[in-house]
Amino acid sequence: MYELRFTPDAAGFLATAGDRLARQPVLSTVIATIADRAVAEDAEGIQRDPDRPWWFVTIVDHVGLVDHARDVDHDGEIVGTAMRTAPGPDHALWVTEMPPEAAVQLAHALHDRGEFAGAMNGSLPATRLMAEESARLWGKRAEIRSHTRLYELDTLTPPVGVGGTLRAAVPADLELLNNWLTIFGAEAAEQGDRPAPELVEHDRDETSRRIRDGRLWVWEVDGRPVHVTGANLPSLGVARIGPVLTPKEYRGHGYAAAAVAGVSRRLLDLDARVCLFTDQANPVSNKLYQRLGYRPVVDMANFGLS
Incomplete structure (x- = not known):
């Protein structure tokens, strides 16, 4: 015992x-x-x-x-x-x-x-x-809801030719980013070909703290936010990226790759090891991160009881 x-x-x-x-x-x-x-x-x-x-x-x-x-x-x-x-x-x-x-x-x-x-x-x-x-x-009954994979950044290889710029989120982004964080779980489930979870509004105070602490980053094109990448501050010398979301209407332009690369660079500049999780059922994100220089560390899983 x-x-x-x-x-x-x-x-x-x-x-x-x-x-x-x-x-x-x-x-x-x-x-x-x-x-x-x-x-x-x-x-x-x-x-x-x-x-x-x-x-x-x-x-x-x-x-x-x-x-x-x-x-x-x-x-x-x-x-x-x-x-x-x-x-x-x-x-x-x-x-x-x-x-x-x-x-x-x-x-x-x-x-x-x-x-x-x-x-x-x-x-x-x-x-x-x-x-x-x-x-x-x-x-x-225990059932697997999703298979996840933990990646760690090896050598960063940023994409080229992606329009737009990366900037830290600001308080004026609160409403938009809280809406995006609210739908993140449903969007991820759809990309992984799974039923969407119950939609629960994200904690606005938590979103506000993330913005205040520099833990949310926006990719912006012509003054319009088109993507959000989250980043956790280093703990034990390791910084974890996530969530990563490009709303449907803005996909297919490389914004996620460019934003994750930009945030990864900023975390590397803090002398942190950088990691992130992916959904194994989403081949797009898994290939994207490997192109950026992320290498798989270990597989994990999310279980539910039904």
């Missing part, structure tokens, strides 16, 4: 699990980015929806301390992490690499808490095992 240490405190979580995350910073990009941002938001006094699940968990093994390179927390080895911080409607879990038994135990721990998680994303096979065990416990 493993000890599962749940906490809503991002700073405390990073103090405990930070060394383990830092050993594989690209694979840890999602949970490290969210935790770092939460620490900053807590310092600002930003309040979260009290009905939104919000926790991080560190999984500790108190036996088998035989690996000289182990991450030791007091008398145990940290063998995995997970979090539940995503907005609705599913409030999906994020699951990192962990032993199979730990993934199953985490599913039981949530069931014992009466906490149903209808979606979970992350590393394989841990996410699959947790989804299957959760489905069994709740009388549901």
